[in-house]
Amino acid sequence: MKKLALSDEILLTIEKPARYIGNEINMVEKDLNNIDIRFCMCFPDVYEIGMSHLGIQILYDMFNRREDTYCERVYSPWVDLDKIMREKQIPLFALESQEPIKNFDFLGFTIQYEMCYTNILQVLELSQIPIYAKDRTEDDPIVLGGGPCTYNPEPIADFFDFFYIGEGETVYNKILDVYKENKLKGGTRKDFLEKAAEIDGVYVPAFYDVDYNEDNTIKAFTKNNVHGKDIISKQVEMNMSDTYYPKKPLVPYIKATQDRVVLEIQRGCIRGCRFCQAGMVYRPIRERNIEFLKEYACEMLKNTGHEEISLSSLSSSDYSALQELVYFLIDEFSSKGVNISLPSLRIDAFALDVMSKVQDVRKSSLTFAPEAGSQRLRDVINKGLTEESILNGAMDAFNSGWNRVKLYFMLGLPSETVEDIEGIAVLSDKIAREYYTIPKEQRNGKVSIVSSTSFFVPKPFTPFQWSRMDTAEEYLEKQHLLRAKFNEQLNRKSIKYNWHEAELSVLEGVFARGDRRVSKVIYDAYKAGCLYDSWSEYFKYDLWEKAFEDNQIDIAFYTNRERIKEEILPWDFIDAGVTKDFLWREYNRAINAKVTPNCRMACSNCGAKVYEGGVCFEDRKQ
Amino acid sequence: MKTRIKFTKSGPLKFIGHLDVMRYFQKAFRRAELDVEYSQGFNPHQLMSFAAPLGVGLTSDGEYLDLQLKTSDEPKAMIDKINKAMAEGIQVVDFKVLSDESKNAMSMVSAADYMVSVKDGYEFMGMEEFKQKFQDFYNKESIVILKKSKKSEKDVDIKPSIYHIGFDREEFYKNIGQSFDKDKKSVADAYDNGVKVFMQVATGSSNNLKPELVMEAFCQYTGIEYNIFAYQVHRMEVYADLGTEENRSLIALDKMND
Numbered sequence: 001m002k003k004l005a006l007s008d009e010i011l012l013t014i015e016k017p018a019r020y021i022g023n024e025i026n027m028v029e030k031d032l033n034n035i036d037i038r039f040c041m042c043f044p045d046v047y048e049i050g051m052s053h054l055g056i057q058i059l060y061d062m063f064n065r066r067e068d069t070y071c072e073r074v075y076s077p078w079v080d081l082d083k084i085m086r087e088k089q090i091p092l093f094a095l096e097s098q099e100p101i102k103n104f105d106f107l108g109f110t111i112q113y114e115m116c117y118t119n120i121l122q123v124l125e126l127s128q129i130p131i132y133a134k135d136r137t138e139d140d141p142i143v144l145g146g147g148p149c150t151y152n153p154e155p156i157a158d159f160f161d162f163f164y165i166g167e168g169e170t171v172y173n174k175i176l177d178v179y180k181e182n183k184l185k186g187g188t189r190k191d192f193l194e195k196a197a198e199i200d201g202v203y204v205p206a207f208y209d210v211d212y213n214e215d216n217t218i219k220a221f222t223k224n225n226v227h228g229k230d231i232i233s234k235q236v237e238m239n240m241s242d243t244y245y246p247k248k249p250l251v252p253y254i255k256a257t258q259d260r261v262v263l264e265i266q267r268g269c270i271r272g273c274r275f276c277q278a279g280m281v282y283r284p285i286r287e288r289n290i291e292f293l294k295e296y297a298c299e300m301l302k303n304t305g306h307e308e309i310s311l312s313s314l315s316s317s318d319y320s321a322l323q324e325l326v327y328f329l330i331d332e333f334s335s336k337g338v339n340i341s342l343p344s345l346r347i348d349a350f351a352l353d354v355m356s357k358v359q360d361v362r363k364s365s366l367t368f369a370p371e372a373g374s375q376r377l378r379d380v381i382n383k384g385l386t387e388e389s390i391l392n393g394a395m396d397a398f399n400s401g402w403n404r405v406k407l408y409f410m411l412g413l414p415s416e417t418v419e420d421i422e423g424i425a426v427l428s429d430k431i432a433r434e435y436y437t438i439p440k441e442q443r444n445g446k447v448s449i450v451s452s453t454s455f456f457v458p459k460p461f462t463p464f465q466w467s468r469m470d471t472a473e474e475y476l477e478k479q480h481l482l483r484a485k486f487n488e489q490l491n492r493k494s495i496k497y498n499w500h501e502a503e504l505s506v507l508e509g510v511f512a513r514g515d516r517r518v519s520k521v522i523y524d525a526y527k528a529g530c531l532y533d534s535w536s537e538y539f540k541y542d543l544w545e546k547a548f549e550d551n552q553i554d555i556a557f558y559t560n561r562e563r564i565k566e567e568i569l570p571w572d573f574i575d576a577g578v579t580k581d582f583l584w585r586e587y588n589r590a591i592n593a594k595v596t597p598n599c600r601m602a603c604s605n606c607g608a609k610v611y612e613g614g615v616c617f618e619d620r621k622q
Numbered sequence: 623m624k625t626r627i628k629f630t631k632s633g634p635l636k637f638i639g640h641l642d643v644m645r646y647f648q649k650a651f652r653r654a655e656l657d658v659e660y661s662q663g664f665n666p667h668q669l670m671s672f673a674a675p676l677g678v679g680l681t682s683d684g685e686y687l688d689l690q691l692k693t694s695d696e697p698k699a700m701i702d703k704i705n706k707a708m709a710e711g712i713q714v715v716d717f718k719v720l721s722d723e724s725k726n727a728m729s730m731v732s733a734a735d736y737m738v739s740v741k742d743g744y745e746f747m748g749m750e751e752f753k754q755k756f757q758d759f760y761n762k763e764s765i766v767i768l769k770k771s772k773k774s775e776k777d778v779d780i781k782p783s784i785y786h787i788g789f790d791r792e793e794f795y796k797n798i799g800q801s802f803d804k805d806k807k808s809v810a811d812a813y814d815n816g817v818k819v820f821m822q823v824a825t826g827s828s829n830n831l832k833p834e835l836v837m838e839a840f841c842q843y844t845g846i847e848y849n850i851f852a853y854q855v856h857r858m859e860v861y862a863d864l865g866t867e868e869n870r871s872l873i874a875l876d877k878m879n880d
Binding site for chain 2: 008339
């Protein structure tokens with residue numbers, strides 16, 4: 001077994017030493033003497049969080065299928081080890097070989113959410129790699145980023161050599177081939193980046209300059225290197241049933257947040273909810289073939305020994321073969337002690353049947369995500385869930401024995417009125433009232449309804465990318481109003497209202513629609529000690545505020561400002577399939593509370609047809 | 623049927639805690655497709671129990687878990703099946719089917735053999751000096767140390783809980799009345815400085831003496847600072863007591879069915 005990078009003494013001093021020892025079941029081992037490319041993948045959060053992420057498992061498997069490449073992993077050291085590594089100048093190492101990352105060819109970050117940005121800087125600094133891309137030398141690894149946050153990479157552009165925009169299954173092999181060739185010829189970093197920039201989906205920030213107007217909006221986004229493309233097109237894996245998927249996912253020694261087999265059944269979504277970035281950028285919806293899924297479910301369970309399997313997609317009820325798949329899993333695996341973890345399903349007869357087979361109805365909850373408290377506002381956001389369907393669904397479930405309901409809403413949606421907000425409390429109460437129409441003898445005790453509201457953050461490539469976001473004060477005022485309304489409800493004792501802190505969402509709002517000027521704020525906040533921002537016990541908003549002040553960057557400019565159609569947005573250089581015209585059309589339909597039908601009901605010409613596949617070219621089975 | 627599995631723990635896996643070792647075996651048994659018996663209900667779990675939890679940082683040649691199986695192959699096949707599904711660092715070395723009346727391992731644990739080695743890179747006396755001083759320490763009528771538990775702390779005489787000591791394997795096995803097999807493999811780490819001591823101590827729910835505490839008491843006796851990181855504790859074997867309190871009759875957990 002490999003010698004560990006950390007001494008016994010350090011490992012015995014810190015929390016959960018198993019985070020740093022590697023050697024997991026299904027870990028790939030390769031002979032470094034036969035390797036041309038050393039790649040290190042990073043999920044910039046603590047091990048247990050990173051190990052739950054499906055994307056890294058897919059890429060780990062994909063890269064390691066190349067004989068000339070060894071892909072290893074690294075995660076953010078926890079705060080206790082972070083401190084020791086700085087004191088003792090221990091370079092950050094990859095788990096497989098326990099060797100310093102600074103000697104690798106590539107360090108790739110998967111960027112899933114905005115609040116991990118300071119952790120990215122932590123990993124760079126602890127690896128002893130210069131934080132700013134411009135400071136890196138020929139000896140440093142190429143630092144790249146992928147994942148949903150690359151749909152607006154500008155706030156962190158200064159820290160990356162390049163971004164890979166879109167789905168990872170397509171052009172990484174090309175990029176690695178180009179790298180290898182360049183290395184053999186004795187080419188430089190710049191030579192490589194120029195060649196990489198010619199590959200679709202690759203964005204090299206250094207090849208573009210941004211100029212600003214007096215009012216701080218973007219004046220121009222211009223290329224300064226001929227190798228860069230004018231528009232970066234997102235990558236899409238069109239063949240979901242003949243592509244990379246891990247048959248032997250890694251099994252951590254400590255409990256990861258998702259301690260189970262995850263089956264991604266499809267990618268994309270037909271619904272077109274206007275607040276949802278994933279639903280827009282992953283268009284068009286593409287299903288995985290059911291035989292593929294059945295085969296992988298069996299293999300993955302056999303190779304990991306996990307006791308639970310879950311289905312993952314944006315809207316699982318829309319998977320056309322869902323019934324067949326779920327019944328297959330129940331029939332094959334329930335008797336073998338494997339728990340089937342169901343995604344959120346539309347409540348219908350099928351869902352109730354299946355839920356009662358795999359869950360203890362007395363302990364599990366029914367989940368609805370109306371997101372808005374009134375039909376008007378639900379129409380504005382294009383969330384086609386009617387009150388009638390919620391109440392009917394809930395009633396059917398109650399009659400089958402359920403008595404716990406979870407409801408998800410947002411506050412701060414565009415055009416929101418007091419009536420919309422109060423509607424959240426009223427709807428929650430209506431569900432409770434439905435429950436109590438069941439005669440007492442037939443009921444399973446009291447009903448428990450938990451309603452929670454999160455703070456709406458407008459995202460790039462959604463119809464709301466031009467919207468104004470509420471201020472923290474406005475949001476908190478709305479929460480107060482809502483809390484008071486809940487207290488007026490008849491069944492208030494059966495309802496719990498969970499609200500969230502505003503400050504983290506405000507920051508998320510800045511990074512989601514930020515530009516390159518924000519990067520210095522991230523750097524300063526990190527240097528001042530900000531880390532693990534998405535962990536409430538470590539989130540230091542006062543340090544962030546100071547970083548904004550010191551750099552004279554106004555938070556409100558990014559969050560509270562309504563944009564006009566003509567404004568150049570920081571992410572305009574990316575082609576995500578959905579066109580700007582479509583998004584603007586949808587924005588106007590939103591303002592008029594006009595619903596847009598889903599992709600299977602009617603095509604709205606969003607632009608995704610250009611990929612020539614998926615739902616756009618499905619046979620319409622009515 | 624009741625079965626008893628003996629396994630070793632070494633290398634990086636010494637940093638995995640007991641609960642995680644349990645979860646690790648649960649998944650390994652599923653990968654090995656063993657015909658495990660499960661409990662009833664919505665959250666069925668495997669019917670398994672461990673003899674004595676091993677602390678984080680310790681290695682071992684003799685850990686035990688009892689497992690309820692519906693059907694089983696013969697021992698060698700079972701050992702191979704399970705080891706194929708496991709990583710280096712935890713390996714099964716024995717598999718036995720127990721009689722139905724057998725008591726579970728945890729309730730029987732009474733004593734254990736340990737080897738405590740001084741790690742390299744720490745200031746410590748040489749072997750000759752250590753042997754002399756430790757022997758003097760052990761020869762005392764009583765060894766009193768402050769024993770801290772979750773609820774209280776009190777002075778305890780740990781001498782009665784130390785059954786035997788030795789300074790090399792052959793001597794130690796002679797002292798404990800076991801045959802010495804010089805070819806027997808061990809997963810324990812070896813350190814260049816060579817300073818080590820073997821001890822057989824009380825282990826289990828009623829009376830449990832940690833080798834670390836013995837070393838702490840030794841340091842106190844010789845007037846040197848006790849550095850918790852300077853020692854590697856390696857468990858060699860775990861025993862049940864088939865005798866009485868006055869007249870111990872220790873038998874290793876893998877020899878019980880014979």
